[in-house]
Amino acid sequence: MTSDPREFLHALFRAAIDSADPARTLARHLPERPRGRVVVVGAGKSAAAMARAVEAEWPDVTGVVVTRYGHAVPTRRIEVIEAAHPVPDANSTMAAARILQAVSGLGPDDLVLALISGGGSALMTAPAPGLTLEDKMRVNRLLLASGAPISVMNRVRRRLSAVKGGRLALAAAPARVVTLAISDVPGDDPRAIASGPTVHDPEAGADLSDVVAQLGADLPEAARALLLAQAAPLPAFQADYRLIAAPLMALQAAAEVARAQGVSPLILGDAIEGEASAAGHIMAGIAQSVLRHGLPVARPAVLLSGGETTVTIGAQKPGRGGRNTEFLLALAVALEGANVHALAGDTDGIDGSEDAAGALIGPDTLARAQAAGLDARAVLAGHDSYSLFDALGDLIKTGPTLTNVNDFRAILIR
Template identity: 55%
Template structure:
């Protein structure tokens, strides 16, 4: 039997493989149009999606052109669709320029053309085109404040839509008479298409007062001019924006990990693919479930794995380095449950703003930390889980995975 580390990493890899777009366009392609096929997209997986679409489209006799924007370092070679890189999670000028170009291409599409949109997590920051009356600096300031606030992703994306000239269905509105097909890789709890990348092609009537109330709730001050711009940017049309296909979701990744677990003789229990909340609080709940398994064999008997996805948040109070998955894992490890090991990673390969996807630990972690004089509790207080796991050689570093279906958590419990 492989050791705990080997099993945990194998299950994470199975989840990642299931989340890639390769081969998922077959059976979901529209008819080849009389005119052009214009491919537009944004997100951490958009370059890999463009490459996979090109392969499927050309196999069926189609030609294409277009532009997608992805995070720095997340590109992959394409033949016909241009790939540009921009900043994430705080937008920059490169994302602004890409968004302008994408909007122009959409507006150029005629009634004989097909517009294909490839959207994945990260598009909210990468496709940054502020509404009239809002500057890029305004968006950057608000985005940084939201990221530190502990606000759930749904609330952050609602605010982002209210600040944008391209998200919240505004890209779809610019297409006009052309056929529009959107392909999505979900990184949001619940897989709501309007929430993925803030829904550039999914029109949604958002009440600007709700966006403003979110900013007030998290004590994020904005200028009166920004308040006026948000109120003036309301999108009234909430009709669907063309055909939508979901290529990959968090549940698909968890299902693949469950299949892999059975190959190791482990019974999988999927606790949910849409779990949200403060990372430490989610860890406390997961630790309670693991304790019940160890002590009572309930809700499942060991050997087993507890699998979950979704997106936790961290309210940053310390000055350390870390991401939500490393913070979750450190809080879980500190519970000190026997016969328990775990891994927690962001499926895009970047946990927060560091170079790791996440971290892992086994039952020896607390003893190893004591021997080395590492006070793990103090690292948690300072939001410094990255440093703690780095000292213990327990970081998971994958580099960009070219997909993004949010967090992957696996707790392995031995008999």
Template identity: 60%
Template sequence: MLDADKFLRSLFDAALAAADPARCLGPFLPAPPKPPGRTIVVGAGKAAATMARAVEQAWPEDAPLSGVVVTRYGHGVPCRRITVREASHPVPDAAGAAAAAEILQAVQGLSAQDLVLCLISGGGSALLALPAEGLSLADKKAVNQALLASGATIAEMNCLRKHLSAIKGGRLAMAAAPAKVVALLISDVPGDDPAVIASGPTVADPTSFADARAVLEKYRITPPPGVTTHLQRGMDETAKPGDPRLAGVQNIMVATPQMALEAAAQAARAAGIAPLILGDALEGEARELGIVMAGIARQVRRHGQPLPAPCVLLSGGETTVTIRKQPPDAPKGRGGRNSEFLLSLAVKLEGEAGIHALACDTDGIDGSEDNAGAILHPDSIAQAAAKGVNAKAALAANNGYGFFQAAGGLVQTGPTLTNVNDFRAILVLPDTGAAPY
């Protein structure tokens, strides 16, 4: 009989394996340049260090190789020829600013015979925290924190980040010209747009200063005075399509959310459960997506549509969480978008039998907590209630972590050293096939 916990975790593991840099990066590496050309490796993101290690393992020992990458604290791995720096995510810090400056310096003064290998993955935007001229790191941090609490999409956040940066929005590639630039990307964004991943340091940017100002207006964010002045002045635009300095840049996707979902679907078939991929780029409020997914799961269980149970509904993408205002004396809610999605799903399902779900961030960290996400069972609401945690009250307080801590469903993997966005799997069992867990 199917063990729901083991089955759901096996799908998540299959998704992570598909996005492991050691597995997916090698086939896309270019050949080393001919002497006297050098190879300079730079990069940023939660997978930057493991990507750098994969390059080192595949690169000829007699070919010159050096460089520097920056990753999140706790996500570093030992490298021999490439320097690994660590910095703060999602709120940038001085270490990130220093690492970004070091990366920018590493690509200065190169020739057309040289190769710049850029290793870009999710989280790179906050890690490449080099403010534009006239701005301070405190300015960037204030805007970033406001964006994270606003419900803004990742594309909106990155539009603003590019226009407050000295390295994003194609600026890194412009600085490397005339060297050949090959960027290898692991996508953590809906739609896999390379201009959005880590705010596109090697990609032309179609957005403008006016677009950045519009994001602040939309979410009613009042930035520090220096940011307002910088955006209104509108000097030093990001790289635009057609810029000759980007003519030789190659941006290559080596791992995507869709690849991870397909790997999970294959694992489900191997276990005898039919998979249905609902989408790799689902966005919107996490709690609203939970309501929608509850409706789809019920349709499967009650009517066998769009396919009969047993089956598993797979999806990826990146939802958002808008922090609700609470009374001053109320406990602070904890948790990220995956726990919020699952808690909303739980409230809507009301303990309906035969429906189990997992939702996790593939980087191993849901928001800023110590869990990747959680697993939901039909009795999760009852388990939490037995410990004094009400599901609806927890959802109102954005306290998904607290709910699943009480219900016993937290999934803790530690840093996975990759990142292809969120992974969701909803297992729907027929009336006669409820599994133990």
């Protein structure tokens, strides 16, 4: 292993991101060309990069995709629209309308190639009848602050949408729809990736009264009515859904790099959820076991995990931070200076809504914070982890990576 633990952790993070690059993974998942037209549509943080990868193989196709501001790349014939994330804006609704228009009027010999990746829920927004864009924006803000798991968030988003939960595929009928997806969700559930615009939603009529109660009095009345209404199930259909990259693939790529450097990797899971700070405390306990007992893996070792934790803000005004920096600060506090280094970052390059992918910690993190006049425990309680790591120079800033297989965490015990 390199003598620099930070360099080692950065190499693992780069391997995880590179494993999900559409330029490397997409081509082998393309279907046969149809007799009719090919229309490419898509939504997500990787949509433009995926569109460019399609054009590298099929340069004559046309279509329209939507991605986050700053995530566009040059394409020849497929139009790229940029919109807001995680809260939608007017471009989100315009993009959804353009995409629905692109798939209308097709025949059974035509093919719709749907490029779906994380972030598509906000980026492709078509409010259900009776809702406004402002309603959807308010609901998204409530969901983001609620601490609800991503599965619950997407259940709400599907109910309130005219394009999610399989409605895009229904709009494209009778054309064949093939979905190429990059998973950013625990368990790789196709219904959860961008809220499943091309897969049947068997939960379309589910009781959501518990979610309504959790979101509280600030929930817009039109949204409340739709969430509480007895929704009719949508027509069932078969989906051709092809996963081109996923969290486990990224963890496996990082594990290969660790083995090559003589470090034993232990993948703890690709679907870890729950409060970020609680996850940090749990991971600290596992790291301490490796240090003291060589269990569940002998040193030198790296504990790898993925998934999507949450941060419940509560009533107080939060500072700056994301789930990965909050996880790391909780980990550092629980380790209390133990000889452990760690990295946590979002593979899309954006931890929450900040400009950093994540950060790094080491045995000296708490001491350095104290020397800088920062109380790590108080910062953690105030959800201001970004500010602490920024002051220490320990943030990781990759810029948009143009892919998204969710969070990556690596804990090195030497």
